[in-house]
Each structure stands twice: as structure tokens, then as C-alpha cells.
Amino acid sequence: MDQFLSITLQLLEGFKENCILFGVTLLAALPLGLIISFGSMSSFKPLKIVCRTFVWIIRGTPLMLQLFVVYYIPPLLTDGSFKFSDRLTAALIAFIINYAAYFSEIYRGGIEAIPKGQYEAGYVLGMKKSQIFFKVVLLQVIKRIVAPMSNEIITLVKDTSLARVIAVGEILKNAERFTKEGLIWPIFYTGAFFLIFCGALTLLFRFIEKKLDYYKG
Amino acid sequence: MKKIIALLMAGLMTATAFAGCGGSGNKTESKAEDTTAAVATNSASEDDWTYLQNKGSMTIGITYFEPMNYKGADGKLTGFETEFAEAVCAQLGLTANFQEIEWDSKELELSSKAIDCIWNGLTITDERKANMDITVPYMENKQVMVCKKENVEKFSTAEGVANASVVAEAGSAGEDVAKGDAFFANAQFESVESQATALLEVKAGTADIAVIDYVMSIGTLRDGSDYADLAVVESQAFAPEQYGIALRKNSGDTLTKVNEAIQAVADSGKLAEIAEKYNLTDLLLVKPAA
Numbered sequence: 001m002d003q004f005l006s007i008t009l010q011l012l013e014g015f016k017e018n019c020i021l022f023g024v025t026l027l028a029a030l031p032l033g034l035i036i037s038f039g040s041m042s043s044f045k046p047l048k049i050v051c052r053t054f055v056w057i058i059r060g061t062p063l064m065l066q067l068f069v070v071y072y073i074p075p076l077l078t079d080g081s082f083k084f085s086d087r088l089t090a091a092l093i094a095f096i097i098n099y100a101a102y103f104s105e106i107y108r109g110g111i112e113a114i115p116k117g118q119y120e121a122g123y124v125l126g127m128k129k130s131q132i133f134f135k136v137v138l139l140q141v142i143k144r145i146v147a148p149m150s151n152e153i154i155t156l157v158k159d160t161s162l163a164r165v166i167a168v169g170e171i172l173k174n175a176e177r178f179t180k181e182g183l184i185w186p187i188f189y190t191g192a193f194f195l196i197f198c199g200a201l202t203l204l205f206r207f208i209e210k211k212l213d214y215y216k217g
Numbered sequence: 218m219k220k221i222i223a224l225l226m227a228g229l230m231t232a233t234a235f236a237g238c239g240g241s242g243n244k245t246e247s248k249a250e251d252t253t254a255a256v257a258t259n260s261a262s263e264d265d266w267t268y269l270q271n272k273g274s275m276t277i278g279i280t281y282f283e284p285m286n287y288k289g290a291d292g293k294l295t296g297f298e299t300e301f302a303e304a305v306c307a308q309l310g311l312t313a314n315f316q317e318i319e320w321d322s323k324e325l326e327l328s329s330k331a332i333d334c335i336w337n338g339l340t341i342t343d344e345r346k347a348n349m350d351i352t353v354p355y356m357e358n359k360q361v362m363v364c365k366k367e368n369v370e371k372f373s374t375a376e377g378v379a380n381a382s383v384v385a386e387a388g389s390a391g392e393d394v395a396k397g398d399a400f401f402a403n404a405q406f407e408s409v410e411s412q413a414t415a416l417l418e419v420k421a422g423t424a425d426i427a428v429i430d431y432v433m434s435i436g437t438l439r440d441g442s443d444y445a446d447l448a449v450v451e452s453q454a455f456a457p458e459q460y461g462i463a464l465r466k467n468s469g470d471t472l473t474k475v476n477e478a479i480q481a482v483a484d485s486g487k488l489a490e491i492a493e494k495y496n497l498t499d500l501l502l503v504k505p506a507a
Contacts, residue, residue, distance in 0.1 A: 010292075068322075068325075071331075072322075072325050072329045072331075075329035075330055075331065076328065076329045079330070080329065080330030083329065083330060083331060164319065165319055165322070166319070166322070167316070167317055167318045167319050167322075167326075169317060173317070176281075176413070177281040177287070177288070179413040179417070180280075180281055180282040180283065180287075180412075180413050180433075180436070181281075181283050181287060181436065181437065181442070182283075182436070182437040182439065182442025182443050182444045182445075183442065183443055184420070184443045185443075
């Protein structure tokens with residue numbers, strides 16, 4: 001029992017890294033994704049091309065490779081002069097960029113699904129474009145994208161364990177240590193941490209969907 | 218009029234979006250450039266030993282495995298390699314910093330200067346010698362068979378091993394043995410992800426024999442571990458090999474300095490003392506100078 005407690009605590013220490021990765025990535029990638037989605041929908045051609053190419057590159061390469069690129073390429077190019085003092089920071093940058101690209105496409109889908117008539121109605125009423133977006137369109141977009149977003153966010157929870165490829169001490173890496181010391185169960189036990197976390201998120205999203213269910217749109 | 222307003226608004230939105238997008242896209246790059254400029258004095262021509270001395274510390278790339286580097290009951294890093302590396306670094310006048318790495322990326326870690334050496338039971342091979350500077354061999358290792366205790370007798374002969382299923386880590390010395398040694402000519406081989414997975418296969422009964430490092434078996438097959446029902450087939454040993462410390466290629470003075478420090482630690486009797494503590498005395502290669 002003592003051993004179970006001490007291993008749980010050590011695994012929790014690793015899971016803290018997963019939680020930081022999850023929280024910070026979400027906070028930064030949600031707004032960044034919206035900005036990129038504006039870029040991909042822009043009528044200014046060069047900007048549109050840049051943003052869509054960016055999304056293509058990020059979605060078209062494995063996150064694992066992106067982690068390698070962010071962490072190892074700068075020091076390799078500068079002979080070690082520039083390197084991240086902290087592996088977690090490098091992992092965060094890779095995760096934020098990756099998830100912002102995915103989120104931007106979800107936003108784009110949501111925004112483009114709003115009928116043109118609503119913008120036109122806004123103009124007729126004399127609203128500014130920004131007013132139309134924030135007061136009329138955005139709320140409907142949020143309602144529409146809750147389901148695809150929750151899907152992506154739950155994927156993020158589990159993707160955080162990928163940070164181990166650049167040796168971030170996340171929970172799976174922590175658990176593997178025990179395997180090498182002759183204890184097998186901790187590596188499977190880590191599943192419980194992810195299940196509990198994702199379970200809580202699922203309940204939260206169900207609550208949000210219910211809250212937003214007061215109108216049909 | 219409406220059209221003009223719409224155009225203006227669209228322009229404004231595009232501009233804000235552009236500013237935001239451009240800014241975020243360049244963030245990492247400009248940060249990289251700033252830092253490069255700031256430490257530009259750290260020139261590329263500087264040799265490895267000067268680099269380490271200026272830094273005052275040696276970052277040692279490790280993975281956790283008993284008895285080399287592992288966390289003791291008090292949660293502190295300990296093990297044969299840990300104590301050995303600390304003794305050598307003290308001799309060199311450097312602080313030892315241990316950094317857990319992903320073993321598959323060890324060369325990348327080393328050349329990107331994320332770590333300064335790999336000191337974790339690294340087997341000396343010609344391939345590694347060509348890509349990295351490697352110190353004098355300090356310890357011997359061999360490949361052994363691990364199976365369920367009741368099968369030890371059966372698997373100590375080539376006839377017994379015929380048709381048995383054998384696993385080893387992909388790309389490891391164990392794999393070379395299991396695939397190439399005549400002893401295993403009639404056995405079924407499968408490669409797995411790690412030595413730990415190989416043991417798990419035997420424990421779970423999905424394989425009969427795991428070919429792993431002898432040093433690894435010391436740490437994992439002890440009493441009270443989940444693998445206590447497994448045992449080493451002591452009568453057979455394969456592919457003796459030697460452990461060395463890997464430094465960056467063309468590390469200049471560092472290699473000489475580290476080799477000298479290893480000998481000094483051996484001469485003082487400290488190395489033998491550490492080896493005895495972890496039951497590795499028989500495997501030690503660096504002897505005190507007569």
C-alpha cells in the first residue's frame with residue numbers, strides 16, 4: 001500500500017507536466033487559432049496563401065517531428081549557442097503551433113457556415129463589421145464548434161505524452177522508469193490518470209453544450 | 218457607400234489579422250536570433266574543453282535503469298554510473314548535471330549540445346567510434362538469456378532452445394546474438410521495442426526467452442521485483458562487450474582529460490569501492506596503476 005501511494009505521487013509529479021502542457025497549449029492556441037483562421041479566410045491573397053501553407057505544413061507533418069524540429073534544429077544550426085534551457089518550453093511551442101493550426105480550421109468551418117444573410121442584415125442595420133462578428137456571428141460559431149473542439153481538446157490531453165520524445169518528464173516517461181526497475185503495473189496504471197482527466201472534460205463539454213442549447217442555430 | 222465601408226472594414230480586419238498572424242509566426246525565430254546575437258561571443262571555433270570549462274559543468278545524458286542510474290528509496294538519483302560520473306567530474310573540476318534523455322535521440326542530444334556526454338552503459342561499437350569520441354572501456358558486459366525459472370535447465374542447451382520463441386530489443390546487441398548466433402539457429406526470433414518490453418514478453422508468456430544485457434538483468438531480476446520468477450541462464454553468455462563514455466566528435470582535450478580522470482578515480486580506489494557497492498566488481502575494466 002505504501003508503495004502504491006509513493007508511486008501514485010511520483011506519477012502525479014509527471015502528470016503535472018501533462019497538465020501544464022494541456023493548459024498552456026489550450027490558452028495560447030485557442031486565440032492564435034482564431035487569428036490564423038481570419039488569415040486563411042482573408043481576401044488579401046498573399047496573407048491567405050501564407051496562412052493556408054502554414055496550416056498545410058503543420059497538419060501535414062507528425063507532431064513528433066515538429067517537437068524534434070523545435071528542440072533540436074536551433075542548437076544544431078547555431079552550434080549550441082541557442083538552445084532551450086527548458087525542454088517543457090520547447091514542447092509548449094511545438095504544441096501551441098500544432099494545435100493552433102487544427103483549431104484554425106475548426107473556426108474556419110464554423111465561421112463559413114454562418115449564412116451570408118446575417119452579415120447583410122447587420123449592414124442594413126448599420127452595424128460595423130467587427131460588431132457583426134462579435135455580437136452576431138461569434139456566439140453562433142461557438143455553439144457550432146463545441147463538438148469538434150471538444151474532440152480536438154480531448155486528443156490534446158493524450159497527445160501531451162508525446163512530449164517524452166524530447167525527454168520531457170511526463171507521466172509515461174516517469175512510469176517507464178519503474179518498468180526498468182522491475183515493476184510492470186505503473187505503466188498501465190497511467191491510463192487511469194488520463195481516463196479521469198478526459199472524463200472530467202467530457203462532463204464539462206456536455207454541460208457547455210446543454211448551456212448553449214437554448215436556441216437553435 | 219455601403220461597398221466602400223465594406224471594403225474599408227475588410228481592409229481593417231485583414232490588417233489586424235495580418236499583424237497578429239505575422240507577429241505570432243515570427244515569434245520563435247526572432248527569439249532565436251536575439252539569443253544568438255547575445256551569445257555571439259560563444260564562437261563556433263571554441264573547442265569542447267574550453268566550452269565545458271567556461272560552463273563549469275558537464276551535462277550527462279542518462280536513462281534510468283538499475284543498477285546504473287536510478288532513483289533510490291529517498292527519491293534521489295543514485296547508481297553505479299551516477300557515483301562514478303560524480304567522482305570523475307569532481308576530478309575534472311566540473312559540476313555533474315544529470316539529464317534524462319530519450320535513448321534513441323542520444324546522438325542528436327549530444328551534437329546539439331543539449332548534453333555533453335552519454336554515460337549510461339553505452340556499448341562501444343565501431344559505428345559509434347566513428348561518430349563520437351569514446352573514452353577507455355571501463356566496464357564489461359555480456360548478453361544473457363532470461364527465461365522463467367522452471368525453464369532454466371531446458372534452455373541451457375541448443376536442443377532445448379530449438380523452436381522456442383526469442384525476443385530482444387530492436388537494434389540491440391541482444392538482437393544480433395539472437396539472430397546470428399548458432400545457438401539460436403532453430404529458434405523463432407522477434408524484435409521488440411526495449412529490453413523492458415522483452416522481459417515483459419517473457420513474464421507474460423508471449424515469448425520464452427529474452428536476450429538482454431547482463432547488467433540490466435542485475436537490476437531487474439532481484440527478489441521482490443515483478444520479475445522475481447524469471448532467471449538468467451548462467452551457463453550461456455554471448456557477445457562480450459565493453460562500456461565507454463561518449464563525447465562529441467572532435468572533442469579535443471575533453472577526451473584526454475576524461476580518460477585521465479577515470480584513471481585517477483581508479484587509482485584512488487574510489488572506482489572499485491563504487492563497483493563493489495553495486496555488485497559490479499567482476500565487470501570492472503579500469504584497474505589502479507601498479
